[in-house]
Amino acid sequence: xxxxxxxxxxxxxxxxxxxxxxxxxxxxxxxxxxxxxxxxxxxxxxxxxxxxxxxxxxxxxxxxxxxxxxxxxxxxxxxxxxxxxxxxxxxxxxxxxxxxxxxxxxxxxxxxxxxxxxxxxxxxxxxxxxxxxxxxxxxxxxxxxxxxxxxxxxxxxxxxxxxxxxxxxxxxxxxxxxxxxxxxxxxxxxxxxxxxxxxxxxxxxxxxxxxxxxxxxxxxxxxxxxxxxxxxxxxxxxxxxxxxxxxxxxxxxxxxxxxxxxxxxxxxxxxxxxxxxxxxxxxxxxxxxxxxxxxxxxxxxxxxxxxxx
Amino acid sequence: xxxxxxxxxxxxxxxxxxxxxxxxxxxxxxxxxxxxxxxxxxxxxxxxxxxxxxxxxxxxxxxxxxxxxxxxxxxxxxxxxxxxxxxxxxxxxxxxxxxxxxxxxxxxxxxxxxxxxxxxxxxxxxxxxxxxxxxxxxxxxxxxxxxxxxxxxxxxxxxxxxxxxxxxxxxxxxxxxxxxxxxxxxxxxxxxxxxxxxxxxxxxxxxxxxxxxxxxxxxxxxxxxxxxxxxxxxxxxxxxxxxxxxxxxxxxxxxxxxxxxxxxxxxxxxxxxxxxxxxxxxxxxxxxxxxxxxxxxxxxxxxxxxxxxxxxxxxxxxxxx
Numbered sequence: 001x002x003x004x005x006x007x008x009x010x011x012x013x014x015x016x017x018x019x020x021x022x023x024x025x026x027x028x029x030x031x032x033x034x035x036x037x038x039x040x041x042x043x044x045x046x047x048x049x050x051x052x053x054x055x056x057x058x059x060x061x062x063x064x065x066x067x068x069x070x071x072x073x074x075x076x077x078x079x080x081x082x083x084x085x086x087x088x089x090x091x092x093x094x095x096x097x098x099x100x101x102x103x104x105x106x107x108x109x110x111x112x113x114x115x116x117x118x119x120x121x122x123x124x125x126x127x128x129x130x131x132x133x134x135x136x137x138x139x140x141x142x143x144x145x146x147x148x149x150x151x152x153x154x155x156x157x158x159x160x161x162x163x164x165x166x167x168x169x170x171x172x173x174x175x176x177x178x179x180x181x182x183x184x185x186x187x188x189x190x191x192x193x194x195x196x197x198x199x200x201x202x203x204x205x206x207x208x209x210x211x212x213x214x215x216x217x218x219x220x221x222x223x224x225x226x227x228x229x230x231x232x233x234x235x236x237x238x239x240x241x242x243x244x245x246x247x248x249x250x251x252x253x254x255x256x257x258x259x260x261x262x263x264x265x266x267x268x269x270x271x272x273x274x275x276x277x278x279x280x281x282x283x284x285x286x287x288x289x290x291x292x293x294x295x296x297x298x299x300x301x302x303x304x305x306x307x308x309x
Numbered sequence: 310x311x312x313x314x315x316x317x318x319x320x321x322x323x324x325x326x327x328x329x330x331x332x333x334x335x336x337x338x339x340x341x342x343x344x345x346x347x348x349x350x351x352x353x354x355x356x357x358x359x360x361x362x363x364x365x366x367x368x369x370x371x372x373x374x375x376x377x378x379x380x381x382x383x384x385x386x387x388x389x390x391x392x393x394x395x396x397x398x399x400x401x402x403x404x405x406x407x408x409x410x411x412x413x414x415x416x417x418x419x420x421x422x423x424x425x426x427x428x429x430x431x432x433x434x435x436x437x438x439x440x441x442x443x444x445x446x447x448x449x450x451x452x453x454x455x456x457x458x459x460x461x462x463x464x465x466x467x468x469x470x471x472x473x474x475x476x477x478x479x480x481x482x483x484x485x486x487x488x489x490x491x492x493x494x495x496x497x498x499x500x501x502x503x504x505x506x507x508x509x510x511x512x513x514x515x516x517x518x519x520x521x522x523x524x525x526x527x528x529x530x531x532x533x534x535x536x537x538x539x540x541x542x543x544x545x546x547x548x549x550x551x552x553x554x555x556x557x558x559x560x561x562x563x564x565x566x567x568x569x570x571x572x573x574x575x576x577x578x579x580x581x582x583x584x585x586x587x588x589x590x591x592x593x594x595x596x597x598x599x600x601x602x603x604x605x606x607x608x609x610x611x612x613x614x615x616x617x618x619x620x621x622x623x624x625x626x627x628x629x630x
Binding site for chain 1: 320324327328332335336337338339340448449451452453454455456457458460461463464468469557560561563564567568571572579582583586587594597598601602604605606609
């Protein structure tokens with residue numbers, strides 16, 4: 001059995017084995033799965049300890065950790081643990097959706113630039129360089145402060161209570177696509193000249209078909225790696241914007257806006273500032289390790305000289 | 310060389326012009342306009358008055374026309390008044406630029422002084438225990454939220470230990486150099502820690518790549534000492550990609566400055582940008598944002614020059630593509 005596996009191991013087995021060798025990536029994957037489960041089970045956990053994210057209890061402010069409040073209570077007596085779990089839902093949701101949206105945008109731009117080349121390529125790449133050279137956070141702050149009514153968006157959307165959620169996903173995607181675009185463009189440029197693409201062209205395949213059926217599948221690995229690595233960045237950006245009061249708006253808790261209140265209270269309750277930051281840190285580092293491990297597994301050529309333990 | 314610089318200059322100028330229009334339009338899309346603010350200040354203004362004021366200030370004009378008017382005034386040196394500070398915009402920005410450059414310059418210098426040696430040490434023996442530890446620390450540095458790090462530093466050194474101020478710029482005290490420097494310690498430290506991780510990883514990756522080259526083996530074969538091999542032969546080539554990436558990170562550094570300055574109440578550009586956007590100070594926000602863009606573009610420009618200077622094999626034309 002073992003002999004069969006070692007000799008006849010398929011592509012996916014090899015990939016899986018390379019991934020499992022990266023111990024930190026495996027631990028991170030498990031940790032992230034656990035965190036996602038905990039976030040999804042937030043209402044359950046709330047019911048279990050008999051506290052929810054919004055109940056104010058002014059008689060029990062700044063409580064130390066106890067069985068009823070595993071991490072104590074905040075400045076108006078809300079349960080810190082439950083709010084952290086709910087915040088995790090938001091941060092993970094924003095991180096994943098915005099990173100995915102940015103990846104899709106970057107893939108489309110990169111594919112067009114790399115495949116069609118010429119003037120379009122020159123224009124798109126100059127545009128990408130321009131976006132990269134911009135001071136990112138100040139720009140995000142402007143985008144986050146825009147008056148959506150003036151943009152002429154439908155009332156149903158602007159008035160929605162989740163608007164701060166959609167907005168942050170949109171603006172992060174709008175500035176976060178550049179890495180994937182450059183990556184995709186570079187590879188597409190090389191693939192474009194390969195025989196199998198030329199053969200497809202000779203057969204009369206349309207540009208759309210060549211891009212989607214012949215070039216894109218060959219780009220899957222670098223896109224997956226870059227997207228995983230960018231999730232961590234997106235979560236950091238979301239937390240910064242929410243911390244500054246421009247991202248996710250209270251009463252929806254996010255790890256970033258939990259820290260906004262905590263900043264004002266660092267003299268009275270330093271612990272409140274500790275937990276959300278630790279959660280952000282652990283999530284971001286886990287996504288970074290995961291991306292590192294995926295890179296080792298999917299793209300062994302790029303991993304020479306990397307620490308893989 | 311001159312033609313390359315010339316080309317680069319015009320390209321940057323073009324980015325700047327496009328950017329100024331984009332920012333101008335975006336600011337026009339922010340809640341309220343100057344007349345709304347006047348109405349808030351004086352509720353007796355009638356709708357007719359408001360309409361007349363809008364006409365007077367040209368606010369009823371199309372955005373492009375307003376932009377051209379603004380650009381014309383700006384090119385002749387008139388950037389308007391800051392609403393929050395009731396002073397000409399440039400007067401407000403001047404001291405802020407100095408403060409930000411001090412902060413960014415010091416932390417960049419410190420970060421490089423730590424990150425480059427660390428990256429070289431890690432690269433010298435890849436997969437060793439030292440390499441592994443340096444890599445872990447670098448990963449942690451990349452993943453820590455910068456604003457949280459700043460809060461933790463405040464809690465540690467200002468709240469618990471009470472040995473450093475939590476924010477602001479030296480005003481009290483005896484006004485000596487040490488007294489002023491104390492206010493710089495925490496902001497510089499948090500910016501430095503936030504950027505060490507990335508720089509270390511770039512340096513390490515580039516050095517490993519370089520040490521594997523044939524000419525390094527040749528240098529070793531001639532009996533050159535290890536010090537000479539690493540610092541005399543490898544370092545210069547290994548620095549090439551590192552310099553480029555660091556200069557391209559200039560915009561990122563600016564983002565760091567915004568966070569750090571806001572948390573530590575450091576009166577620099579980052580905080581000014583944040584305050585002006587939050588406080589509907591349109592003139593100031595516009596110019597401050599554009600200035601941040603200019604500084605970033607200058608950083609990229611310097612990177613190009615450094616790139617060619619470090620690597621004579623690269624012609625200026627190649628560096629451009």
